[in-house]
Amino acid sequence: xxxxxxxxxxxxxxxxxxxxxxxxxxxxxxxxxxxxxxxxxxxxxxxxxxxxxxxxxxxxxxxxxxxxxxxxxxxxxxxxxxxxxxxxxxxxxxxxxxxxxxxxxxxxxxxxxxxxxxxxxxxxxxxxxxxxxxxxxxxxxxxxxxxxxxxxxxxxxxxxxxxxxxxxxxxxxxxxxxxxxxxxxxxxxxxxxxxxxxxxxxxxxxxxxxxxxxxxxxxxxxxxxxxxxxxxxxxxxxxxxxxxxxxxxxxxxxxxxxxxxxxxxxxxxxxxxxxxxxxxxxxxxxxxxxxxxxxxxxxxxxxxxxxxxxxxxxxxxxxxxxxxxxxxxxxxxxxxxxxxxxxxxxxxxxxxxxxxxxxxxxxxxxxxxxxxxxxxxxxxxxxxxxxxxxxxxxxxxxxxxxxxxxxxxxxxxxxxxxxxxxxxxxxxxxxxxxxxxxxxxxxxxxxxxxxxxxxxxxxxxxxxxxxxxxxxxxxxxxxxxxxxxxxxxxxxxxxxxxxxxxxxxxxxxxxxxxxxxxxxxxxxxxxxxxxxxxxxxxxxxxxxxxxxxxxxxxxxxxxxxxxxxxx
Numbered sequence: 001x002x003x004x005x006x007x008x009x010x011x012x013x014x015x016x017x018x019x020x021x022x023x024x025x026x027x028x029x030x031x032x033x034x035x036x037x038x039x040x041x042x043x044x045x046x047x048x049x050x051x052x053x054x055x056x057x058x059x060x061x062x063x064x065x066x067x068x069x070x071x072x073x074x075x076x077x078x079x080x081x082x083x084x085x086x087x088x089x090x091x092x093x094x095x096x097x098x099x100x101x102x103x104x105x106x107x108x109x110x111x112x113x114x115x116x117x118x119x120x121x122x123x124x125x126x127x128x129x130x131x132x133x134x135x136x137x138x139x140x141x142x143x144x145x146x147x148x149x150x151x152x153x154x155x156x157x158x159x160x161x162x163x164x165x166x167x168x169x170x171x172x173x174x175x176x177x178x179x180x181x182x183x184x185x186x187x188x189x190x191x192x193x194x195x196x197x198x199x200x201x202x203x204x205x206x207x208x209x210x211x212x213x214x215x216x217x218x219x220x221x222x223x224x225x226x227x228x229x230x231x232x233x234x235x236x237x238x239x240x241x242x243x244x245x246x247x248x249x250x251x252x253x254x255x256x257x258x259x260x261x262x263x264x265x266x267x268x269x270x271x272x273x274x275x276x277x278x279x280x281x282x283x284x285x286x287x288x289x290x291x292x293x294x295x296x297x298x299x300x301x302x303x304x305x306x307x308x309x310x311x312x313x314x315x316x317x318x319x320x321x322x323x324x325x326x327x328x329x330x331x332x333x334x335x336x337x338x339x340x341x342x343x344x345x346x347x348x349x350x351x352x353x354x355x356x357x358x359x360x361x362x363x364x365x366x367x368x369x370x371x372x373x374x375x376x377x378x379x380x381x382x383x384x385x386x387x388x389x390x391x392x393x394x395x396x397x398x399x400x401x402x403x404x405x406x407x408x409x410x411x412x413x414x415x416x417x418x419x420x421x422x423x424x425x426x427x428x429x430x431x432x433x434x435x436x437x438x439x440x441x442x443x444x445x446x447x448x449x450x451x452x453x454x455x456x457x458x459x460x461x462x463x464x465x466x467x468x469x470x471x472x473x474x475x476x477x478x479x480x481x482x483x484x485x486x487x488x489x490x491x492x493x494x495x496x497x498x499x500x501x502x503x504x505x506x507x508x509x510x511x512x513x514x515x516x517x518x519x520x521x522x523x524x525x526x527x528x529x530x531x532x533x534x535x536x537x538x539x540x541x542x543x544x545x546x547x548x549x550x551x552x553x554x555x556x557x558x559x560x561x562x563x564x565x566x567x
Contacts, residue, residue: 007241008442008491009177009191012205018051018169019424021190021206023176023235024214025054026061027151028160028388028409033210033418034117037167048426050167051206052194054213055230058260058500059159062216063230063406064118066151067273067341068134069144070410071403072107075131080104090136090303091397092515093531094248094551099394102375103404103411110410111143119157121145134274134402136303142403148273148339154406169198175488176215176234179242180205186383187211187242193488203486207433209424210383212416213239213371214409217389218252220448220492221500222268223456224362226255226357232492233499235390238242239371240498240538245380246535247392248369249499250506253400253516254461255282255365256307259349259358260322266452269363270345272325274402277301279329279338283311284357286320305399305516308362312461324357362461366405368396368516369506372535377416383431385416398515410533441482443497445489450478451496459504464521468508473477475501479542488501498538505544506534 022033029052036050054061074222083104088095121364122130123141131140145153162168172324174192182188189207215235219227238244250269257277259270282300283292291314296302302310311323327335332354335343346353369381371386373393379386388409395408454474458467479497483490512526513519532550539545 007178007191008494009193009486010202011015013043013202014178014200014204016021016051016204016206018206018208019048019426020138020210020212020420021208022212023053023190024057024216024388024390025052025159026216026388026409027158028216029054029061029214029415030162031214031410031413032416033168033215034158034161034165035414037165038421039417039421041459041496043254045210047167048421048424051171051208053171053176053206055173055175055234057172058170059155061155062231063409064152064155065226065228065271066154066406067148067271068408069132069142069150069273069403070111070154071137071401072111072143072407073104073141074108074111074129075140075141078141080107082139083107085400086137087395088397090399090401092399092525093397093527094533095397096394096551099375102415103395103407106411106414107407110407110414111372114154114157114410116353117157119145119154119162120405121153122147132275133278133301135277135298135301135307137301142275142278143193144275144530145339146534147337148341151406156526173286175491176213176238177203177491179238180433181242182431184431186431187381188383188431188433193491195488207430209428210385210420211432212377212385212387213390214386214388214413215390217367218499218503219364219367221328221451221455221496221503222425222460223260223452224269225364226258226269226271227364228268232495234492234495235386236370236541237495237498238320239379239381239384239386239431239540240502240536242384243381244384245372246502246536248506249367249370249399249503249536250510250517250534251368251396251515252364252503253366253368254308254362256304256311257325257360258360258363258365259345260361261349263321271365272342272358272360273339274304276325276327276339276342279334280329281325281453283307284324284325284326285314285318292560303399304402305518307462309363309518311360322359322361324563325360328355328357330354340534355560357540364460366400368392368398368400370442373501375415376419377412385420387416388411400518442486442490443486444481444483444485445479445487445492445493447478447481448489448496451475451493451500455500455503459500459507461518463507463517463519465508468504471504472508475504485504502536502544505546506536509534509546
């Protein structure tokens, strides 16, 4: 039995039935669930049964960590066409142009829907939205809340709406394990490991007509990341085991301004939002030189891959372990009002940004790739949808434009709900499961640290053939060291190992530097041979295979038809 045919968990001890299960409680998952639950049912129907399962508590989705804001053409001098242009430029030639068109066209209405839901964005004295600018944007189009607590405010509003919705049930402390196929071929159930939920404790299964993975990112494959500890790529790994296509996983964005806490620091690291630079802060080296001048037309507000690479180059040139962010001109009041969360974090660590430079360095931040989906969030496997950072809609290309991620989860969550509502009938019979529940050997819990160390050393910001070969060899050896210890730590370690193996396979094959994928041995962008996607699959031999799919630009954006979802 191969890895692709084995399962992480033994046979479930309990089974729950619903129409739709949404895995994840960030902006993508909760938006999907709310749109499904709020839909007007057909005459004589009670509406769809919706179940949200989340790895932590409901309010602990990754969305709450977002500082900067949500991007949309909301200002009077801004347009969807300009937002589209900035997104395509940041994506370095491989964005799905139809997906981008969907994002920028439907974005403003989706944000306004968030406001109607109760999200309290910051406003100016005249009551209009306070909009700021971040890297790669040519207009002020970032709506923010609580200064630098946008994600927390959006999460608050969404969670409150879910709690108030009689059509949504919730299971907390649930780790997604496997996607089980129905006898007819589509995905028919998801297995979970639940802790402390009474009769739903231990390994169980949720049978459903549609399954939506909104499980967040994969940042924990690296030693230092802005992602929370739960971001272990569980949804992406489960989708690979289920036979789904995962796309463009080599494009891991490293945020350029993560607080540098010393070379020995690991795990989740504090982020210093790009919005700080959007408000006028700038980068300097240890001698006070503004090294971003002349690097890009937007200087310190260049796209994230440009800034991250420039920081690393300067670190190599000077021998310094970090660079510095200078925001001393803000003054105490601006820090207190505009960036209270970041200010509190810095002060707690003994840094006073009013009078001191802020030490920063790049760290793993966001996966631009993920489970491949179409414009309606459908994966390559029937019955399975994906949304948010777990998905690859094609919006981000090789490098996500700042603050497009929250908008992507919002827009495509709405589109998934519309597609599910058009196809899933409330109360229809659930598909019969047709899977042999034999379990695979798990990775030992301690493998997690070894995976993170190897990925940081050889598959991080700087990559080359020799390092990627070392990474592949090390991961293969770790995969051979199987354990029979079914618990959260070993399941997460197995998922990280699976995702890391796929990431290294993609990074090894792409022989160019593009966006957030930087190959020192192939330093140039190569549109002749590499303007396209890498589709990854887990084969019957347990190995990752990749297929290259070239893409062509759409000459006339006005000809796009995207079947817009209305509010």
